[in-house]
Amino acid sequence: MLIDRIRADLTQATKDRDSDRQRTLRSVIAAVQEEQVSGSEATVLDDEGVTRVLRAQVKRRADAAEAFEAGGAAARADAERSELAIIETYLPASLDDDELDRIVGDVLDREGFAAMSDMGPAMKAVNAEVAGRADGRRVADRVRSRLS
Template sequence: MLIDQIRADLTAAMKARDTLRQRTLRSAIAAVQEAQVAGDAATTLDDDGVQAVLKSQVKRRIDAAEAFEAGGATDRAADERAEIGVLEAYLPAALTSDELEAIVSDVFATHGFASKADMGTAMKAVNTEVAGRADGRAVADLVKSRLA
C-alpha cells in the first residue's frame, strides 16, 4: 500500500538525515491518519484515498507558497515548493495540456455534448477519464470553453 511506502521512505529519510523529506512525510502521514479517523467511524484508506489526501496537501502547499511569495518570504515559498516535489513523487503523473485536450475531445465525440446544460454530465464523464491526473479547475475551464 502507498501509506506503507511513505512510512518506509520516512525511515530512509531519517537514516539519511534528510530533514526536508522527514518533515514532509511526517506531515503527510499525519494528514492520512487524521483522514482515517475523521467522520463517524474510523476507516483505513486505500491507495486512492491516500492519494486524495496527498493531493489536498499539495494544494495547501501551493497556496502557502503563493502567499509567502506575495508577502516577500521567498525562502519560505521555496521550502513549500520543495515539499510539493516530495509529495508529488507519490501521485500519478499529471496530464499535459495536450493529453487533457485529447481526452476532452474524445469524451465530447463519444457523448455528443453540445450545450451548457450538459456541463455537469460532461464534467462527470471527463473526470472519470482523467481520474485525478489533472487539476479540476483546468478541466472545468476546458469543458466550459468547449460548451460555449
C-alpha cells in the same frame, strides 16, 4: 500500498538524516491518519484515498507558497515549494495539455455533450476519465471551451 511506500521512505529519510524529507513525509502521514479517523467511523484509506490526501496537501502547499511569496517571505515560499516537490513524487504523472484535450474531446463526443447546459454532467464524466491526473480548473477550462 502507497502509504506503506511513504512510511518506508520516511524510515530511509530518517536514516539519511534528511530533515526536509522527514518533516514532509511525517506531515503527509499525519494528514492520511487524520483523514482515516475523520467522520463517523474510522476507515483505512486505499491508494486512491491516499492520493486524494496527497493532492490536497499539494494544493495546500502551493497556496501557502503563493501567500508567502506575496507577503515577501521568499524563504518560506521556497520551503513550501520544496515540500510540494517531495509530495508530487508520490502522485501519478499529470496529463499534458494534448492528452487532456483528447480525453475531453472523446468523452464529450461519446456522451453527446454539446451545450453549456451539459457542463455539470460533462465535468462528472470527464473527471471519471481523468481520475485526478489533472487539476480541476484545467479540466473545467477545457470542458467549458469545448461546450461554448
